[in-house]
Amino acid sequence: MKVIFKLFIVSLFLTACQTNSDLVQLHKYNEWEYQLPEEDYIVTATGYAPINSQTGSDKTVKMIKAIKVSKLDAYRDLSEKVHGYQLSGKVSVRDLVMGDEQIRASVQGVIKGARLIKSYPLDDVYVTELELNLRDLYRVRAFTNGQTRIIDSKYY
Numbered sequence: 001m002k003v004i005f006k007l008f009i010v011s012l013f014l015t016a017c018q019t020n021s022d023l024v025q026l027h028k029y030n031e032w033e034y035q036l037p038e039e040d041y042i043v044t045a046t047g048y049a050p051i052n053s054q055t056g057s058d059k060t061v062k063m064i065k066a067i068k069v070s071k072l073d074a075y076r077d078l079s080e081k082v083h084g085y086q087l088s089g090k091v092s093v094r095d096l097v098m099g100d101e102q103i104r105a106s107v108q109g110v111i112k113g114a115r116l117i118k119s120y121p122l123d124d125v126y127v128t129e130l131e132l133n134l135r136d137l138y139r140v141r142a143f144t145n146g147q148t149r150i151i152d153s154k155y156y
Contacts, residue, residue, distance in 0.1 A: 029154045041134040043081050044117070047074025049126045066126035067119065074128040075111055082132065083109030113137065 049069035054062040086106045092099040113136045117129040 026155050029156070031153070039135075042131055043078065043134060044129065044131045045074050045078035045081060047071060047077060047128045047130070049073060051121065051124050051126055063121070063126070066121075067128070070126045070128040071116075071119070071130075074130045075114065076107060078111055078114060078130055078132055079107050079109040082111065082134075082137070083107065 047070040049066040051059075051062050051066040054065040054069070056062040056065060084107075086108065088104045090100075090102045092101075111132065114130045114132045117131050119126075119128045121127070
């Protein structure tokens with residue numbers, strides 16, 4: 001009986017010493033600093049499209065298509081400058097003589113925050129000029145990829 005009573009007292013003591021995690025709640029507030037470049041870095045791109053070569057019944061339709069094509073060409077040029085090319089090449093050699101040579105280039109990337117500077121016809125070509133501030137691109141990446149640093153933490 002005494003042994004059971006001692007076990008009861010010991011178990012009661014151990015139960016009383018346990019902390020209940022539901023009773024203690026800490027909330028943490030972090031203050032963040034985003035790591036951005038010191039100064040602006042502007043990348044510009046220009047797109048071109050011939051007006052009279054576009055398909056269409058009249059000059060207005062050809063002009064609208066040229067506007068769209070020149071804008072797409074400007075975005076492609078901007079993407080090449082920001083993300084780079086992906087190149088693949090193939091050369092065939094037979095009897096130590098070079099035969100066919102093929103080079104393929106492709107561009108893939110997402111451009112956010114580009115600004116239209118000018119869009120105008122020049123002779124028979126439609127021209128579109130874009131610019132992108134890479135500091136804005138860093139800002140978007142810092143928010144989405146967590147390129148930040150904690151400068152202060154507070155618990156309450």
